[in-house]
Amino acid sequence: MSASLEKGIHALKEVIDAPIASYFESCVHCGLCAEACLFYTETGDPKYTPIHKLEPLRRVYEQEYTLLGRLKKVVGLSKLVTDAELDQWQELVYDSCTMCGRCSLVCPVGNDIVYMVRKFREGMAVSGHVPDGIRSATKRTVELGGPMGLKWPAVANVLKHVQENTGLTVPVDQEGAEYLVLLSSMEIVNYPEYIEAIAKIFHKAGISFTLASDAYEATNAGIQIGSSDLAKVIVSRIVDAAEKLKVKNVLSPECGHAYMAIRWEGPNLVGRPFGFKVVHVLELLDELRQKGVLKMKDKLKDPLILHDPCQIVRRGGVLQAPEPLIQQVAENYIPIADKQKLNWCCGGGGGASAIHTEEAEALRAKAFRIKKRQIEEAGVDTMVTFCANCRITIEEGFDHYEMNTKLLGLTELLAEHLEA
Amino acid sequence: MNELQFLTWTRGPGLDIAVGIFLLGVLWRLIEIYTLGRKKDLAAPRHTAGASGLHTVFRRSLPPPGMLKRSPVSYIGGYIFHIGLAIIVFLGAPHILLIKNLVGLSWPALPSQFIGLAAVVTMAAMVVMLADRINKPVKRFLSTFEDWFTWAVTFLPVLTGWMATQHLLLPYTQMLALHILSAEILLVVLPFSKLFHGFTLFGSRWYNGRVNGHKGVPV
Incomplete structure (x- = not known):
């Protein structure tokens, strides 16, 4: 056994807990989880059945933690996990799993399958079976500060433009602000309008905010790759900055996995509860809406549907804010059948969008057909979402299928129609 | 061993052994699984109505939207x-009698004709499920020896019990002995196979409901 494999198996043994044991013992191979997974529904290939993606983890559980499994191992009857097998599983655990968690919502015996995928990735990361795209994104985040390799001077430059465009100041490293605003590299590079929107809304609401020059990046590739050690390094930057600047709240950007990383995994990674609150930007916006601060000068008339990002809604718990917010700014919002916690993933979450092999991209394009169908069935030309990573993936999907659908970011849309 | 001796064995020592293995097995497996424990979630919880372990234990008994189709x-x-x-199992007169002999509790039974009908319907449903497992690519792909074996182990007691009461194929005594033996095999297999989901599904649903309930998501 190679040293890295040994470490990987050890990591798997470490992550197995009572829920995982209970889940594996409960599975009856009914296959219903496949019906909830877009990689299965859009390809029809049974290997994408969510529970099957965990087979090596299941065997480690059986061989290490059950009496019969241990007996079988002693007498040489069990099939041990090998490097070759984990290599084969890489596609199943990363390319074809966005950790969207829809499978966890339908399993009749109650298995939280995505919980297990997240843990399985710990072993995959340690044993070195990780797609290059996610590996390099993680490396850049740890070494340079963000998954795209953006450094502060570049961010400062974007902020300068934001200030010029809006005529508003964007405070940096200001102690005692109510909100520390985090961004995702995607927003800085591709959607700087988000930053303008945030600046406008904060000024309008009269709430103090700041950015931190040493903690501007909210995304956490460490979580996507499945390495708690690296994830901790990345999340600690934010925690340190928030504590140094003595802010009351940390504002997560629209980006879904960023929210998951800081809001739900963060305290568990650093090993203590936070002294500040982590708020998703939509939660703040909805609060402002309820207070009557978020008044619109006019509304968008185009019929549109909403794409609920998995990590914010189904897995993040921001369930109630999106709909009232879209209704605040859109006259013809059409609720679709699988909305809110039942939404279908864009196909690029969980680090998948960072994998640029031909196979992974082709698979993503196939998986995107479910979004295409939702748009066509609703008969709209506009979709609104609130996650930078979903936006990139969806734009790629539109390009692939040569669709003329418009994709809008919710926060920007609100800012655009905000009463002056 | 003649058929009467065989029947006596299945009702006596055979039953004791099977029930013993079943009880110890269940206890052992539950300890094995649930003493693994889990880490406390340090993130500040979000409270939402309907989001808890207990809610999910019940909610998962119904198909989530869109899944039935x-x-x-x-x-x-x-x-x-x-x-x-x-x-x-719980409303057939002979079974209630058995439970009464084992633990002293009893309750009214359903008429035997009704139980016979239930057995036929149950077997029909099980055959359909088996056909589905063979036909459906996902189910066939996931299936291992255990899936076919546990199906048979569950099916046989129903079949032999029904055949005994209908006096089919074998004399009643023989069929009854086979029925009891098959039920004993089921008892022995249950804690060490996927049939154990009858116990763990409550824990699984509860964990899922609780972990997601912490985030304010009713699952």
């Missing part, structure tokens, strides 16, 4: 044979 055989067949098994 996607896999009707799994749901409808699954309901029928699970409910059928429960009716036969």
Whole structure:
């Protein structure tokens, strides 16, 4: 056994807990989880059945933690996990799993399958079976500060433009602000309008905010790759900055996995509860809406549907804010059948969008057909979402299928129609 | 061993051994699984109505929106044979008598004709489920020896019990002995196979409901 494999198996043994044991013992191979997974529904290939993606983890559980499994191992009857097998599983655990968690919502015996995928990735990361795209994104985040390799001077430059465009100041490293605003590299590079929107809304609401020059990046590739050690390094930057600047709240950007990383995994990674609150930007916006601060000068008339990002809604718990917010700014919002916690993933979450092999991209394009169908069935030309990573993936999907659908970011849309 | 001796053995020592293995097995497996524990979630919880472990224990008994349409055989067949098994095991007069002898508790039984009908419906549903497992690519792909074996181990007691009461194929005494033996095999296999989901599904649903309930998501 190679040293890295040994470490990987050890990591798997470490992550197995009572829920995982209970889940594996409960599975009856009914296959219903496949019906909830877009990689299965859009390809029809049974290997994408969510529970099957965990087979090596299941065997480690059986061989290490059950009496019969241990007996079988002693007498040489069990099939041990090998490097070759984990290599084969890489596609199943990363390319074809966005950790969207829809499978966890339908399993009749109650298995939280995505919980297990997240843990399985710990072993995959340690044993070195990780797609290059996610590996390099993680490396850049740890070494340079963000998954795209953006450094502060570049961010400062974007902020300068934001200030010029809006005529508003964007405070940096200001102690005692109510909100520390985090961004995702995607927003800085591709959607700087988000930053303008945030600046406008904060000024309008009269709430103090700041950015931190040493903690501007909210995304956490460490979580996507499945390495708690690296994830901790990345999340600690934010925690340190928030504590140094003595802010009351940390504002997560629209980006879904960023929210998951800081809001739900963060305290568990650093090993203590936070002294500040982590708020998703939509939660703040909805609060402002309820207070009557978020008044619109006019509304968008185009019929549109909403794409609920998995990590914010189904897995993040921001369930109630999106709909009232879209209704605040859109006259013809059409609720679709699988909305809110039942939404279908864009196909690029969980680090998948960072994998640029031909196979992974082709698979993503196939998986995107479910979004295409939702748009066509609703008969709209506009979709609104609130996650930078979903936006990139969806734009790629539109390009692939040569669709003329418009994709809008919710926060920007609100800012655009905000009463002056 | 003649058929009467065989019947006596299945009702005496055979039953004791099977019940013993079943009880110790269940206890052992529950300890094995649930003493693994889990880490405390340090993130500040979000409270939402309907989001808890207990809610999910009950909620997961019903198909989530859209799922019934996607896999009707799994749901409808699954309901029928699970409910059928429960009716036969807990409301059949001879079974209530057995439970009374073992633990002293008893309750009214359903008429034997009704139990016979339940057995036929249950077997039909189980055959449909088996056909679905063979036909459906996902189910066939996931299936291992254990899936076919546990199906047979569950099916045989229903079949032999029904055949005994209908006096089919073998003399009543022989068929009854086979029925009891098959039920004993089921008892022995249950804690060490996927049939153990009958115990762990409550824990699984509860964990899922609790972990997601912490984030304010009713699952």
